[in-house]
Amino acid sequence: MEDGEVERVDATACASHCGGSCLMKVHVKDGVIIRIETDDGEEPQLRCCLRGRAYRQRVYAPDRIKYPLKRVGPRGKGEFTRVSWDEAVGLVASELQRVKETYGPSAILVKTGGGDVTLLHGTGRIIERLLNLFGGYTGTWAYHSWEAATFASVVTYGTIAVANTRDDLLNSRWILMWGWNPSDTIQSTNTTWYLAQAREKGAKIVSVDPRYTDTTAAFADEWIPIKPSTDAAMMIAMAYVMIKENLQDQAFLNRYAVGFEQYREYVLGGIDGIPKKPEWAEGITGVPAATISRLAREYATIKPAALIAGIAPGRTAFGEQYHRAALVLAAMTGNVGIHGGECGGRCLGDQYPFNTYPFKLGPLMEVGVNKVDAEAPLQKIALKRYTVGDRIVPRSSARVHISRLADALLKGRAGGYPSDYKLFYVMNSNPVDQLPYAKKWVEALHKLEFMVVQEQFMTSTARFADIIFPVSTFLEKNDIIASGATPFYGYLKKVIEPMPETKSQLEIAMALAERLGIRDFNVKTDEEWVKEIVSGSVIPDYEEFERKGIYRIKLSEPYVAFRQQIEDPESHPFPTASGKIEIYSQDLADMNDPLLPPIPKYIEPWEGTEDPLSKKYPLQLITTHFKRRAHSQFETLPWLRELQPQALMISSADAQLRNISDGDLVRVFNDRGEVIVPSKVTDRIMPGVVDLPEGAWFSPDERGVDRGGCANVLTTDRQSPCGAHVTNTALVEVEKA
Numbered sequence: 001m002e003d004g005e006v007e008r009v010d011a012t013a014c015a016s017h018c019g020g021s022c023l024m025k026v027h028v029k030d031g032v033i034i035r036i037e038t039d040d041g042e043e044p045q046l047r048c049c050l051r052g053r054a055y056r057q058r059v060y061a062p063d064r065i066k067y068p069l070k071r072v073g074p075r076g077k078g079e080f081t082r083v084s085w086d087e088a089v090g091l092v093a094s095e096l097q098r099v100k101e102t103y104g105p106s107a108i109l110v111k112t113g114g115g116d117v118t119l120l121h122g123t124g125r126i127i128e129r130l131l132n133l134f135g136g137y138t139g140t141w142a143y144h145s146w147e148a149a150t151f152a153s154v155v156t157y158g159t160i161a162v163a164n165t166r167d168d169l170l171n172s173r174w175i176l177m178w179g180w181n182p183s184d185t186i187q188s189t190n191t192t193w194y195l196a197q198a199r200e201k202g203a204k205i206v207s208v209d210p211r212y213t214d215t216t217a218a219f220a221d222e223w224i225p226i227k228p229s230t231d232a233a234m235m236i237a238m239a240y241v242m243i244k245e246n247l248q249d250q251a252f253l254n255r256y257a258v259g260f261e262q263y264r265e266y267v268l269g270g271i272d273g274i275p276k277k278p279e280w281a282e283g284i285t286g287v288p289a290a291t292i293s294r295l296a297r298e299y300a301t302i303k304p305a306a307l308i309a310g311i312a313p314g315r316t317a318f319g320e321q322y323h324r325a326a327l328v329l330a331a332m333t334g335n336v337g338i339h340g341g342e343c344g345g346r347c348l349g350d351q352y353p354f355n356t357y358p359f360k361l362g363p364l365m366e367v368g369v370n371k372v373d374a375e376a377p378l379q380k381i382a383l384k385r386y387t388v389g390d391r392i393v394p395r396s397s398a399r400v401h402i403s404r405l406a407d408a409l410l411k412g413r414a415g416g417y418p419s420d421y422k423l424f425y426v427m428n429s430n431p432v433d434q435l436p437y438a439k440k441w442v443e444a445l446h447k448l449e450f451m452v453v454q455e456q457f458m459t460s461t462a463r464f465a466d467i468i469f470p471v472s473t474f475l476e477k478n479d480i481i482a483s484g485a486t487p488f489y490g491y492l493k494k495v496i497e498p499m500p501e502t503k504s505q506l507e508i509a510m511a512l513a514e515r516l517g518i519r520d521f522n523v524k525t526d527e528e529w530v531k532e533i534v535s536g537s538v539i540p541d542y543e544e545f546e547r548k549g550i551y552r553i554k555l556s557e558p559y560v561a562f563r564q565q566i567e568d569p570e571s572h573p574f575p576t577a578s579g580k581i582e583i584y585s586q587d588l589a590d591m592n593d594p595l596l597p598p599i600p601k602y603i604e605p606w607e608g609t610e611d612p613l614s615k616k617y618p619l620q621l622i623t624t625h626f627k628r629r630a631h632s633q634f635e636t637l638p639w640l641r642e643l644q645p646q647a648l649m650i651s652s653a654d655a656q657l658r659n660i661s662d663g664d665l666v667r668v669f670n671d672r673g674e675v676i677v678p679s680k681v682t683d684r685i686m687p688g689v690v691d692l693p694e695g696a697w698f699s700p701d702e703r704g705v706d707r708g709g710c711a712n713v714l715t716t717d718r719q720s721p722c723g724a725h726v727t728n729t730a731l732v733e734v735e736k737a
């Protein structure tokens, strides 16, 4: 090591859109990352998964976009030429001006997403502020992941601050994991570590999931397979058993909730003439009635019990009913606001906790007012609100639902959308691969006058751009992240100099601001921003935080949502209209929408097994999150591809019927598109259901058939009544290719 720099090890936090943010120890020599290790220090260690440890391959990937690119070939063909930053920024600035002057600011449509879920570069605030100062733009609405959960939590509890810290699982005696697979999806650093300890302490763990997941295999005592999109029926039948056997915590309901009587009437059959017996639910869900009854009794009698209602069952046709039914079960069993319980809500709090625990942060970038939002009326439905931290903000009707973006680009005003969209600006997102109906996306993007994508890789979306701005990775810029259900802050350090021609999101926006003549866009560097955010937090020492990469928040005991509301209800009402848990919602009753009833109900899903379409397409498709990717990120890394090939998970019964052997190439298709991928024949998925993990890149062949395994070739762009992104309700057929 005599030449050049001595090898040094920098601690920094990972931040790659999975909901964890683990400690990385990055070995650097001569300005180059040579190795990445992880935590081996203080317990609990915050250890990186496979993706964090493979990050070196991402930074130095040969396919990284290293300089600004300008389209030369036909749109979508992926033919580009290298241009200077000056030319790229100049062209984008002049197109923004032209489109604003010709069509008005609403013709500029902006889609931001995850990227890194950090507080400075990751939030979308940068582009929002820039374009608000510029005169406005059309934004989007709905969370990709937990819109139904958010809606249900707001209806029932009046807030989205519903998360406990994960260490409270150690106080649970019974844990019901419902559509939840943190072994693959992390769901905050150390979630599986707490599950392991809870199990060692003797908690019984049950998993309700169409797949026998790694989480189920490692931690559960029992696996209950269930047909996707039917979960609300099973939960309502569990309520039936509790009511019939008088197992509900009536004292709790009397004191803390409103509307149990109306729910009881529905459950017993008083409203629609159908008693919601376990036998009724068995016919819908495929779960034996006896299992439903036993589970109901266990949940009602083993206390404290944590129902972890994962968000995937909420990304279904009427996903909000599942979440609402879960919240009611938590209340019926008196598990809200107590240690070892869970209020049944799943929201922002799990993954982006700032403001939901007593976390604190200094000021984030002010986004200002979007003229396009402000000039349009609010969305009619009062409850269709979006949230910032734990604030609930009304939504403007100028916004386009994320599932409808391709349709909106395609049809504009003629299709009933508020505007015609001419310029599409994509930052930290990959909508062609990640949003439904890939074929429609391709058609829609051809209609655009101009498209800008800020990227690190040539994704299916980037291929359509007119200009691609190359973005630095989080190892090449400073940022900060607030963790999830294990509370800590992470410092993202500029460990190496950025690839010479790449820039951070802030730098790109500053260059555009200068060209657009927007003087007061930003005067702070990345590091000054991080310092300011830290200064308003509970982190006592910035230098130490920077050096260690992590600041752990030490709570005297696990944090439990709604503890005050339960322990001292007089001084701490629930933030709902009634001040109580709203099993019956007057707000929803006032809306008078049969698809958003005031009490949770089972509503038969479209594209379910009862849909006539199931004759043509008999298999239910789910599209799960994949261990080796964070959505579409990491897709091209050889180390990770080697670990897990993209494949369609199909049961051996369904495979046999179709003469498919493990590894055979199969056609997966419906009216929206067709994918050809290898099959993975296994008994770890229930018959009738297939899983094509989300995040693979759309790679159409000359016939338009996708060879990349992109799940969103097959998903629907219909949204649930509350606005959930529906990625787990879709019928398909599978054949040997």
Ligand SMILES: Nc1nc2c(c(=O)[nH]1)N[C@H]1C(S)=C(S)[C@@H](COP(=O)(O)OP(=O)(O)OC[C@H]3O[C@@H](n4cnc5c(=O)[nH]c(N)nc54)[C@H](O)[C@@H]3O)O[C@H]1N2
Pocket: 017, 018, 019, 114, 145, 146, 178, 179, 180, 181, 184, 185, 186, 187, 208, 209, 210, 211, 213, 226, 227, 228, 229, 230, 231, 310, 311, 312, 313, 314, 316, 622, 623, 624, 625, 626, 627, 628, 629, 630, 631, 632, 695, 728
């Ligand atoms: N490795 C990795 N981790 C990630 C991500 C990633 O892309 N990769 N993404 C992150 C993000 S942004 C999010 S939002 C979360 C997503 O986290 P989740 O939504 O929880 O993840 P999924 O894998 O989609 O689904 C979890 C489980 O639900 C099951 N499931 C699907 N549909 C149904 C249903 O209708 N009913 C029932 N009972 N179960 C069902 C699936 O089989 C799966 O095992 O993960 C985060 N973590």
Ligand SMILES: Nc1nc2c(c(=O)[nH]1)N[C@H]1C(S)=C(S)[C@@H](COP(=O)(O)OP(=O)(O)OC[C@H]3O[C@@H](n4cnc5c(=O)[nH]c(N)nc54)[C@H](O)[C@@H]3O)O[C@H]1N2
Pocket: 016, 017, 112, 113, 114, 115, 116, 121, 144, 145, 146, 427, 428, 429, 430, 431, 434, 435, 454, 455, 456, 457, 459, 471, 472, 473, 474, 623, 624, 625, 630, 631, 632, 633, 694, 695, 711, 712, 715, 727
């Ligand atoms: N079928 C189906 N579709 C789904 C889902 C599903 O379960 N099934 N889940 C949905 C969910 S929950 C979510 S959150 C969305 C996610 O949807 P997106 O947020 O659109 O997905 P990502 O793949 O994270 O896209 C981020 C893109 O930003 C780029 N990028 C640009 N700048 C940066 C940067 O500075 N850092 C990083 N890391 N990346 C940058 C990345 O290279 C990547 O291409 O997908 C949704 N889509």
Ligand SMILES: [Mo]
Pocket: 144, 145
């Ligand atoms: Mo997500």
